[in-house]
Amino acid sequence: MKTGAQILIESLKDEGTDIIFGYPGGSVLPIYDVLYDSGIKHILVRHEQAAVHAADGYARASGKTGVCLATSGPGACNLISGIATANMDSVPVIALTGQVPTGMLGNDAFQESDITGITMPVTKHNYLVNDAGNIRRIVREAFFIAGTGRKGPVLIDLPKDVQTGQVDESENLKTEINLRGYKPTFRGHPKQIKSAIKLIAEAKRPIVYAGGGVIASDSSAELIQLAEMLDLPVTTTMMGLGAIPAHHPLNLGMLGMHGTEAANYAVTECDLLIAVGARFDDRVTGKIELFAPNAKVIHIDVDPAEIGKNKAVDVPIVGDAGEVLREMINLSETLDIKKKDPWLVKIENWRENHMMKYRDDKELHPQYIIEQLSGILEGEGIIVSEVGQNQMWAAQYYGFKSPRQWISSGGLGTMGYGFPAAIGAQFAKPDETVVLIAGDGSFQMNIQELGTVSQYNVPVKILILNNMYLGMVRQWQELFYERRYSYTELPQVDFVGIAAAYGIPGLKVEDKDDVEAALKKAMETDGPFLIDFRIEREENVFPMVPAGAAISDMIGCHIPDKEEAKR
Amino acid sequence: MKKQILSVLVENQSGVLARVSGLFSRRGYNIESLVVGRCESPDISRMTIVACGDEAQIEQVKKQLNKLIEVIKVTDITERKHVERELALIKVNAEPGDMRSEVMQIAGIFRAKVIDVGSKTIVLEITGDSGKIDAIEELLKPYGIYEMVRTGKVALQRGSATVLNSK
Ligand SMILES: Cc1ncc(C[n+]2csc(CCOP(=O)(O)OP(=O)(O)O)c2C)c(N)n1
Numbered sequence A: 001m002k003t004g005a006q007i008l009i010e011s012l013k014d015e016g017t018d019i020i021f022g023y024p025g026g027s028v029l030p031i032y033d034v035l036y037d038s039g040i041k042h043i044l045v046r047h048e049q050a051a052v053h054a055a056d057g058y059a060r061a062s063g064k065t066g067v068c069l070a071t072s073g074p075g076a077c078n079l080i081s082g083i084a085t086a087n088m089d090s091v092p093v094i095a096l097t098g099q100v101p102t103g104m105l106g107n108d109a110f111q112e113s114d115i116t117g118i119t120m121p122v123t124k125h126n127y128l129v130n131d132a133g134n135i136r137r138i139v140r141e142a143f144f145i146a147g148t149g150r151k152g153p154v155l156i157d158l159p160k161d162v163q164t165g166q167v168d169e170s171e172n173l174k175t176e177i178n179l180r181g182y183k184p185t186f187r188g189h190p191k192q193i194k195s196a197i198k199l200i201a202e203a204k205r206p207i208v209y210a211g212g213g214v215i216a217s218d219s220s221a222e223l224i225q226l227a228e229m230l231d232l233p234v235t236t237t238m239m240g241l242g243a244i245p246a247h248h249p250l251n252l253g254m255l256g257m258h259g260t261e262a263a264n265y266a267v268t269e270c271d272l273l274i275a276v277g278a279r280f281d282d283r284v285t286g287k288i289e290l291f292a293p294n295a296k297v298i299h300i301d302v303d304p305a306e307i308g309k310n311k312a313v314d315v316p317i318v319g320d321a322g323e324v325l326r327e328m329i330n331l332s333e334t335l336d337i338k339k340k341d342p343w344l345v346k347i348e349n350w351r352e353n354h355m356m357k358y359r360d361d362k363e364l365h366p367q368y369i370i371e372q373l374s375g376i377l378e379g380e381g382i383i384v385s386e387v388g389q390n391q392m393w394a395a396q397y398y399g400f401k402s403p404r405q406w407i408s409s410g411g412l413g414t415m416g417y418g419f420p421a422a423i424g425a426q427f428a429k430p431d432e433t434v435v436l437i438a439g440d441g442s443f444q445m446n447i448q449e450l451g452t453v454s455q456y457n458v459p460v461k462i463l464i465l466n467n468m469y470l471g472m473v474r475q476w477q478e479l480f481y482e483r484r485y486s487y488t489e490l491p492q493v494d495f496v497g498i499a500a501a502y503g504i505p506g507l508k509v510e511d512k513d514d515v516e517a518a519l520k521k522a523m524e525t526d527g528p529f530l531i532d533f534r535i536e537r538e539e540n541v542f543p544m545v546p547a548g549a550a551i552s553d554m555i556g557c558h559i560p561d562k563e564e565a566k567r
Numbered sequence B: 001m002k003k004q005i006l007s008v009l010v011e012n013q014s015g016v017l018a019r020v021s022g023l024f025s026r027r028g029y030n031i032e033s034l035v036v037g038r039c040e041s042p043d044i045s046r047m048t049i050v051a052c053g054d055e056a057q058i059e060q061v062k063k064q065l066n067k068l069i070e071v072i073k074v075t076d077i078t079e080r081k082h083v084e085r086e087l088a089l090i091k092v093n094a095e096p097g098d099m100r101s102e103v104m105q106i107a108g109i110f111r112a113k114v115i116d117v118g119s120k121t122i123v124l125e126i127t128g129d130s131g132k133i134d135a136i137e138e139l140l141k142p143y144g145i146y147e148m149v150r151t152g153k154v155a156l157q158r159g160s161a162t163v164l165n166s167k
Helices: A004-014 A026-035 A048-062 A080-088 A115-122 A132-147 A160-164 A190-202 A212-216 A220-230 A261-269 A321-333 A341-353 A366-376 A389-397 A418-428 A447-456 A471-480 A495-501 A512-524 A562-566 B016-026 B055-067 B098-109 B130-143
Strands: A019-022 A041-044 A066-070 A093-099 A125-128 A153-159 A206-210 A234-236 A251-254 A272-276 A296-301 A315-318 A382-385 A434-439 A461-466 A506-509 A529-534 B002-011 B031-038 B044-053 B071-076 B082-093 B113-117 B121-128 B145-150 B154-157
Touching: A004 A026, A004 A132, A004 A160, A019 A048, A026 A066, A026 A093, A026 A153, A026 A160, A041 A418, A041 A447, A048 A066, A048 A080, A048 A093, A048 A418, A048 A447, A080 A093, A080 A115, A080 A153, A093 A115, A093 A132, A093 A160, A115 A125, A115 A153, A115 B016, A125 A132, A132 A153, A132 A160, A153 A160, A190 A272, A190 A296, A190 A315, A190 A321, A206 A220, A206 A261, A212 A220, A220 A321, A234 A261, A251 A261, A251 A341, A251 A389, A261 A341, A272 A321, A296 A321, A366 A389, A366 A461, A366 A512, A382 A389, A382 A418, A389 A434, A389 A461, A389 A471, A418 A434, A418 A447, A447 A495, A461 A495, A461 A512, A495 A506, A495 A529, A506 A512, A512 A529, B002 B016, B002 B055, B002 B154, B016 B031, B016 B044, B016 B055, B044 B055, B055 B071, B082 B130, B098 B113, B098 B121, B098 B130, B121 B130, B130 B145
Parallel strands: A019 A041, A019 A066, A066 A093, A093 A153, A125 A153, A206 A234, A206 A272, A234 A251, A272 A296, A296 A315, A382 A434, A434 A461, A461 A529, A506 A529
Antiparallel strands: B002 B044, B002 B071, B031 B044, B082 B121, B082 B145, B082 B154, B113 B121
């Protein structure tokens, strides 16, 4: 006989789980008791939100499924923004929650909350387990659902009596997964793939628009191969950064609200848009009617519901990006698709003249910091961001070389995500340098995780781009609300002092000249390190497409020098 | 705006109804009727959903329904050959005398069954397509309808076509 909790931990091990981010409480005591000497590593965070973000960061960095654990009621509720974050960005996470005993369900028992009800719209699926005998099957299903098709979070709610319930498992243990309502499509339809190749052959101005799906399906090699074979310029979404190296000659950089001029112009002028694992999010498309207005559209996505959702599609291909791209490569090998010369010349021109730029003077500009970081790490390492300007500067100026190097909350834009996600990423990749790029606002949303970093000596490098503002909101107030900075100013904080209180070394940097040395010092230090960069306070993220405008309508493309700016 | 009839096979489990209705409510689409009950196999329920929306909206709802793990199959039978029925119980004012015989006459024309007779009221049971039920409701209104309940539409495709074998 085994208890439900024992079966749970065994099942997790069967799925390859070796680390859980969690926080205990009354209704998960039986699970914690089994965890104690189970061999699974448990990381005690300082807030359940950090547990789910860490599991998410772990998943994004490793490609495996992350696992987090919280108690019922308040613990479970603290997971919600993290679950929603993972859901929006299609990240495989298993959230385990304790629940009051089955006999008390619905009675408003102490620390009861209807977590399956609450998370229904923000999970890929969820389970309320009513019998310990079902745990093994449910865990298998949950990992299968989380990690296949369009990936996403799955929550398993475990009433306390289910955790302690005795099960006789003498019969066969290997339950087959039989989910008749869940059959993700992997292989694209051959006829559609043929039509796509035909469109590519006919196109004069094609462009690939690659999203997070390329990263999630580990198909960046195929993407690059196809692009090189057919001379297809590529732009990526923020979620797709790293799918093609930043300095690849066919890469136009990021598109959308804070994309490069090159990418936004190219998409506007293209006659064929090849969307791969991207979902035409409004932060990417701007005014959708003017997004690739004269183009035919090929849309490759594993989720059929994304195809045609925001933009009409000429060739829909439902399938795993890698599978479909491989098919396309096979088909293209036999064809002689000519180089699209005038278009490539134009692309080259845009690349040369319209990539990112900022006013590089004596002041401490955040863009400069990211460039220096990129240089020192030679575009390697794992860069995790918070949300706001810091996120956009990191996305714009870091020279990513490969997928899973960039970890950031895209769809939900969750402040407070970055720090715990960086911790999770570091556990996934202990030998990589993991750098958090944070704003002073976002960092203070999960600043308590300094405790976790300190306790486990997690060697993340924390770079705060400190502007004493909720910078991105301030930017919108500056540009669209007549500089009325309503509740966006933050008082100065001694971040180095706070880090020191947790036993974490740090430096404050106010001068441009000190940036390089400080970054090097951080990288050379064993263990965690924090740098508080006091940056130019009213620096803006440019270029910018105002909300609702066409993406070719960018402001801030011309960067005035300081004198000009004052006038 | 078009009315669409979706025939949906789902796992017979708790929570499925909430998931399905949640898909509609979060998009602000109204469900005109939703009928759910057991079907030919005991572990599957069949939902018949009648919803209004433009084509793109309904298309999106169908795809989202298909994404639910517990949804086995969704078929839009609006444009397919199908039979549909709805059942209504109507408690109508029918004082003994002329009034009662008039009501009984209407019931006769519509082949409604009288399933309860009270001193002042009778309860009629009527089955048919929604139009027929609308019609008898209109005719009975002047006598005074105390209470009425309609089941919402149930529908099946004609011939050998089934939800599972439909493309
Ligand atoms: C949880 C949460 N609350 C509010 C917001 C809205 N928001 C977006 S960016 C931003 C400002 C971020 O400020 P900071 O972290 O200091 O970064 P900066 O923009 O200055 O780099 C805010 C408040 C959000 N994205 N997430």
